[in-house]
Amino acid sequence: TQLLEQSPQFLSIQEGENLTVYCNSSSVFSSLQWYRQEPGEGPVLLVTVVTGGEVKKLKRLTFQFGDARKDSSLHITAAQPGDTGLYLCAGAMSWGKLQFGAGTQVVVTP
């Protein structure tokens, strides 16, 4: 059961285009994390956002945490084929458990 709703489920874009992935929940989390997972590998942490309204930038990736700490978005500028992967959002519960969304599969074609 996924308590975090991610949208869209699948996104296919051309190299150089921008994209946004959304993560929404009715629950409040102590932090929200984004991971990227490639085939045959485990998820790799991209960023953790803790404060409501927080915005973090990592090169071409921008992460936002909603004011109420229930939702988040990931924006990629000028996508590259290396950005292809399954993007997962995860909310941290109080004692350490992460609740994951179902993921958004992003495909960037040259």
Next chain:
Amino acid sequence: GAGVSQSPRYKVAKRGQDVALRCDPISGHVSLFWYQQALGQGPEFLTYFQNEAQLDKSGLPSDRFFAERPEGSVSTLKIQRTQQEDSAVYLCASSDQGADYGYTFGSGTRLTVV
């Protein structure tokens, strides 16, 4: 080691067979988690250890699933009498600073029950 190591990477089991999946967390990491990931889905929580203590096993699907971490480092997830619905990728993750700092995941074990 530098990362979380899981073995085997792939396991094919006949229905009814018992399997054991191993996880070597990052040295010194207190927290260890097991997740199950079905094809096309996000990981689902199975169980959590802090050192050798299993603090939450609420995600284990049935009493056929058992996990242990006897010395607070290596962990083993055991599945008895495997069923086809157990086919999935089993991911192990460890952390030393609490969930808000993120986990480090292993590459997983892909279990296929035939």
